[in-house]
Amino acid sequence: MNGQQFFFTASTPPSTPTNRLRRRGSPAVTPNSTARFSRLLTSVLGSPFLTTTDMASLPPHLDLIDGDDTAVLHEETVTRPPSLYGFEVVQREDGEDDWPFKRSSPFRSLIPRIWDVLSSSPPRRQSPLSYNYSNSSIWAPKQIDYAQLAPLDGEEGELVDDEACFFCPPVRALTGIDILTLLPPELALQILALLLSPVRPSPQAAASTVLAGIADHAIETTASLQAILACRSVSRKWFRLASDNAVWRAAFVGRWGPPPRLPCAPIYEPPPTPRSVLDPRMKKLPALPPDETPLPASMTPAPLTLDWCALYRTRLALDRRWEGVPGSENAQWEPRVTALSGHADSVYCLEFSRTHIITGSRDRSVKVWGLRSGRLLGTFAGRHRGSVLCLKFELEPEASTGLLRGFLVTGSSDCTVRVWDLWTEHAGEDAPVHAEVRAVLRGHGGGVLDLRVDERWIVSCSKDAAIRVWARDTLTLHRTLRGHEGPVNAVGLQSGDYSGEAGDEYGHSGRVVSASGDGKMILWDIASGERVRTFEGHDRGLACIEFKEDLIISGSNDCKIKIWSAATGACLRTLVGHEALVRALAFDAQSGRLVSASYDKSVRVWDLGTGRVLRIVRDSHTSHIFDVKFDAGRIVSTSHDRKVVVLDFAGGLGVDSALFV
Incomplete structure (x- = not known):
């Protein structure tokens, strides 16, 4: 048939790749899907326009027309027997409404000629059909001994079965319904x-x-x-x-x-209209009286x-x-690099929000920078008597005034943890930031190497091989966790279910995982202080850790990154590529993206789902990289070379990347 539509056909040329011939009652073969949006056939929508060829099967009283997207009643079809020759006749009685074309001489003489053309091949074979005007059937078959016919030799193509469905009366087409x-x-x-x-x-x-x-x-x-x-x-x-x-x-x-989150003030919502204003008997609501209530000064209209x-x-x-890996379409695209200079010595740690970057340095100072402008907005020096090794902060605008308020926690080699109040004197992301120490948390016998903070706890770890848990609201020591044989270089904090009592059946009061230079990781329960599980697998000491729900990601001096299950303790995947100690990790569960920084002076971006490297950033620093953080639009890293480097991926897109944070 080769895609041509006739009133009937005898065979399918060998070149036809797909044949829609089928036995009565069997499911129809899915038609060519290019024009019917095959991607939708397996979706919840189904086909946009339903036809008989889009159905998995037809009712037994209907037959699919070979070569057309229509169906007719079963009794109005003529079928070819299992051979290349011969024809099976469906006897019909004459009627006024049936077979309207049988009295048309040109049409009756045309059909046998078409059959002869389709069924002939050199040497020309005589048609096995003869036209009979003497009875109510259109054709009368010759007596054919099917057992003596030559076997099928591929001339018919790849048939589902050696039977095809034809029609003689006018087509009763099924029209599609656009349900959507x-x-x-x-x-x-x-x-x-x-x-x-x-x-x-x-x-x-x-x-x-x-x-x-x-x-x-x-x-x-x-x-x-x-x-x-x-x-x-x-x-x-x-x-x-x-x-x-x-x-x-x-x-x-x-x-x-x-x-x-939109960077705007809270949306003002006027009070609801009293029910007495609405008349339920009216089809249309009456016009509301003008609202004389002034808009509060602290509120702004809803953004567009x-x-x-x-x-x-x-x-x-x-x-x-x-995805700047070789071979990708964006392989030549490189982020815009901005270096922030101001520290007098190595920059050990950093944190950044939608608006600010805060860094801590070996020069014993803490600096605040504008994220977009790169301007230095504040320097806090003279409080710590040693290097600032770790920090966490929160800084958000107040709803009423727009002034920035927050707090900062820093850990130092002077063995103390300091809690600071942060504020600005006027609104704006580039407003100068001020700070004052609220409290000093003492107790560690060595330098404080890492910090984690959530709504209930402040967790610190130290060279003294201990982990200390402090209550955030009272700034008092809640518990000390001991069990490592070497300095605890990093900690991860999993916030618990704080809606109920500590340790009740509905959740826990938080868990801590610690990574030590002794090569071990330990999972702790804060409420009981007990060791839940010990992880071993790295060949050398651990330097950094990330803890998100059941995922624990660790970096080590063996140059490897390992992914663990907190629930089972199993190592699920090992990422290899760095050539020196893996010093810092940052992970986003939403995108599945992991960023690592190493003493090999490189930053690597990993797809955690596949374990492959998406991008390697080299030469952004000239020495060891100590810390790295990222969001949807940028990577920020600090190094022994005294610089804070911002890699901006969102430049030139014409949209504020803060919309994606």
Whole structure:
């Protein structure tokens, strides 16, 4: 048939790759899917326009027309027997409404000639059919001995069965129904939103499930994007639905998580209209009286709705910039490098937020920088009597005034932990930042090497091989954890269920994992102070650690990075590539991206789902790298070369990267 549509046909040429001949009652073979948006056939939407060829099977009283996308009643079909020759006749009685073309002489004379042409091959074979005008059937078959016919030699192509379905009466076509556009727009948009929202495994799931889910989610989000683009190509109505802002918002959230926080003051919502104003008997609501209530000074009107399609496109372009490995389309793209100079000695630690960077140095000072401008906004010196080795901070604008308020915790080689109050005197991200020490936490017998803070605890570790847990609200010592045989270089903190009592059946009061120079990691329960589990696997001492839900990621002096399950203690994956001690790690569970820094002067970006390196940044520093942090748009690192380096991936995209944080 070779895709041609006739009233009947005898055979399929060998060159036809796909044949839609089938036995009555068997499922129809899926047609060529290019024009029918095959990606939608396996989705929740099904085919946009349903035809008989899109069905898995047909009712027994219908037959699929070979060579056409229509169906007819079973009794109105003529079938070819299992051979190249011969024909099976369906007897029909004459009727006024049936076979309207049988009285047409040209048409009756044309059909046998077409049959002869289709069934002939050199040397010309005589048609096995003869036309009979004497009875109610159109053709009368010759007596053929099918057992004497030559076997099939491939001339018929790859048939499902040696039987084809033909029709003689007029076609009764089945018209498609566009179900989506018949629905209310709200339901249609909800269906499209569900199509574009792949399910990400819960962060509380097992570590092995999270790792597998990261890779699967990347595949599903790519398929979702292809689906929405296919929907936009179906029709004008589908294009309008698939272009709706709510649909693209669902696509953004499904791929990158919850919507970004807008850098604006809280949205003012006027009080609800009293019910007495509304008249339920009226079809239309009466006009509301003008609201004379003045807008509070601390509130601002709601911002304009974001263009989620443009935001999705920008975020996708930003993600592709991170994949700067050889062979990718963005292999030649390099981030913009900005170096912040001001410290007089090695910069050991850093933290940054949506607006500020804070660094600690061997020069015993703490400096605050504007994230976007790179301006130095504050320097706090003279409080610590040793190097500032670690720090954590929070700095947010007040809703009423817009002034920045927060706190800072620093650890030093002078064996103390200091808690600071931070504030600005006027609003604005580049306003000068001031600080004052609120309390000094003493107790460690060696330098404080690392810190972790959550809403309930401050956890510090030291060269004295101890971990100390402090209550954040009272700044008093809650517990000391001992068990390591060497200095504890890093700690990770998993926040507990603080809604109930400590250690109740619904959760825990937080857990701490410690990494030591003795080559061991220990998982501790804060409430009981007991050791939950010990991890061993690195060949040398550990230098850094990340702890997110069931995932523990460690870096070591053996140049390796290992990924562990906190619940089972199993090592799930080992990442190899660094050529010296792995000094710092940063991990984002939402994107599955891991950034590591090493004494080999390089920063590596890893895809935690696959374990492959996405990008290697060399020569941003000229000496050992001590710390690294990142967000969706940048990497910030510090080094022995006294510099703070910002690698900006969002430059030139025309959107504030703070929207993605």
